[in-house]
Amino acid sequence: MIAFIGLLIGIIVGIVWKVDIPEKFSPYMSVAILACLDSVFGAVRASLSKNFQADIFISGFFGNAALAVALAYLGDKLGIPIYIAAVIVFGGRIFDNFAIVRRLLIEKARSR
Template sequence: MIAFLGLVIGIIVGAIWNINIPEKFSPYMSVAILACLDSVFGAIRASLSKNFQADIFISGFFGNSVLAAGLAYLGDKLGVPIYIAAVIVFGGRIFDNFAIVRRLLIEKAKSRQ
């Protein structure tokens, strides 16, 4: 629940404040945002499965985003678009976690009936 609340607060803050990020940083930010969303959906999944641990979520949230942005930067310096691989991996994980969250919510709704 904390992860979902943080996601909602982040969306509201992002919508209210007008923060412009230079275009040259967009690959790094996009990968970092995907990494953070992956952590948030993983936390929602863990929360619904009753095995959420805040320290694992926080370390994954910041660790994944820094690692993803760092790899994108390294790939940029080497002339290899590594960020595309990160987008594919994190995108796939987000969809997997979303599918599991959806199944868990449907199972909970059916068990209440």
Template sequence: MIGFIGLILGIIVGVVWNVNIPDKFSPYMSVAILACLDSVFGAMRANLSKNFKLDIFISGFFGNSVLAVALAYLGDKLGVPIYLAAVIVFGGRIFDNFAIVRRLLLEKAKSHRR
């Protein structure tokens, strides 16, 4: 729940402050945002599975985003678009976590109807 609240607050702050990011930083920001979303969906999954740990969420949230940006930067310096690999991996993990969250919510809804 903490991750979801943070996500909503982040969206509100982003809409209200209208932050403009230069085009040269867009690959880094896209990878960082995907890494953060991956952590949020992972936290939602862990919360529904009753094994959420705040320290793991926070370390994954910041650690994944910093690592993803660092790899994208390294790839940029080497002339290899490594950020595309990160986008594919984080995108896949987000869809996997969303599928599990959806199943867990449907199972809870079915058990409450009985």
């Protein structure tokens, strides 16, 4: 639940404040956002499974984002688009977590 509230607060802040990110930083921001969304969906999944731990969520949220940005930066310096690997991995995990969340919600609704 805390992850969902944080996501809503982030969306509201993003809509209210106009933040311009230079185009050269867009690959870094895209993988960082995907990494953070992966952590949020993982937290929702863990919450529905009744095994959510805030310290794991927070460390994963910032750790995944920092690692994704670092890999994108390293790839940029090497001339290799490594950020595409992060996009594929985090995108796949987001869809996997969404599928599990969907199943858990359907099972919860059926049991009522």
